[in-house]
Amino acid sequence: MPHHLTLLPGDGIGPEVTEAAVQTIEAAGVDVVWDRHRVIGATAVERGRPALPPDVIDSIQERGVALKGPVTTPVGQGFTSVNVQLRQRLDLYANVRPATSLEGVDTPFEDVDLIIFRENTEGLYSGIEYFDERLEIADSIARVTKRGAERIIRFCFEYAKANGRGHVTLAHKANILKKTSGLFLDIGREVAAEYPEIEFDDRIIDNLCMQLVVNPDDYDCIVSTNLFGDILSDLTAGLVGGLGVTPGANIRDDMAVFEAVHGSAPDIAGQNVANPTAMIRTAVMMLRHIDEDDAATAIERALFDMYREGDVLTQDVGGTATTSEFADALADRVGAEKDA
Known part of the structure; x- marks a missing residue:
């Protein structure tokens, strides 16, 4: 049976790193039907809608689990943080933030x-x-x-x-x-x-x-x-290397929103240089939450191997790969392991 989940790509680099995570999940063979919501945060406000549109809340409440990319938060003015709104509106009382070393990251x-x-x-x-x-x-x-x-x-x-x-x-x-x-x-x-x-x-x-x-x-x-x-x-x-490599989740007993903890980095949005590791590790947390442990382990093992070898890494951790090159290499590894 497929998993029916909500996908919130966010803005800035959000869509790029979110797509890398979705690609990796697909490579692991997990059947997901995504309810995608691209209009959120500043994008929604620019179109005259609330920063957190009601249909986003409805989708998460119906499906119970969401994967969310970063959303820009205005500093000192403007709308209330979408992250804060989600946590309070859905009563996601537990924020879980692992910090686990990645071999190959200089710390x-x-x-x-x-x-x-x-x-x-x-x-x-x-x-x-x-x-x-x-x-x-x-x-x-x-x-x-x-x-x-x-x-x-x-x-x-x-x-x-x-x-x-x-x-x-x-x-x-x-x-x-x-x-x-x-x-x-x-x-x-x-x-x-x-x-x-x-x-x-x-x-x-x-x-x-x-x-x-x-x-x-x-x-x-x-x-x-x-x-x-x-x-x-x-x-x-x-x-352990910064926000670009650490995952996060917001959880209550019957609902969860999994989100990368870094910002939306609008200065590099659309340049295909963002590191998707945090989003991918967040997806691993989500997969464990929905009892897809084998897929989560396969992705985590492949990711750790890539960092250990250091051949295909993004610029922020000393490599030269683009976002999509990193995602492609990881997906290939995960797919090969699944088929082995």
Whole structure:
């Protein structure tokens, strides 16, 4: 039976890297019927539509799973981030961001294997902001709820349990933010007590950032609130080569949107030079989510082999290949392995 999934190519380099991922999925022999939505974000606004059109929401709700390319977000003005809207409108409370080393990518560390679990719908990204024009004061409210904290922390522990990962660290700032971070930490300790087989500790966020760039091997699964998790996700991506090679997912119990975590890079859009690795690794996460483990493993193995050999890589990681050349080479490897 085919999988009926939503495809959001995005804008900027989004369509290029998304097509590379789709090509790789097809090479792995996975039967997917895509519901494609090309008008989203700035493209939709330019056509007089909402940045997140209702038909996109309807498609994801109907199909349950989406693969999404990057979408440009205006800085300081304009429409609210499509990513934030998707997470809040669909209540995709768990942002999952693995940071796993790729052999062949020049980084300060080898064999990094971390996963950041970020609460995705509240905290400082709740969108509760005020501006007092008379006093010229801007306020933002960091909202942490017991329900929101408990479900992301429990999601992290359940993931660790299901995937044989034995260590969870909770990142917070409870020494200063005694109510919001304090609540998150208290609930973390309560939930951790239900999983005695998993080692649990907590770290103050600034200390954790320092520890991660010194001894990343000391950490495994890290769970945190929205803003801290956002920062940690990019920091740990930097440990393994950057946002161009790291995947991401936004998940709730019955729905998921898998998205590359890098930006839309409009300065290189249409030049066929973008690295599709992050999008392809995101597709691997999606395939595992829909129980296509063999295909996911085949793609991952072929991708790792390409990086290990280093013959066909894009410019950002020291190669000379174009986006399409990289995608073609990977698809050929995946197809050959499937047919073997």
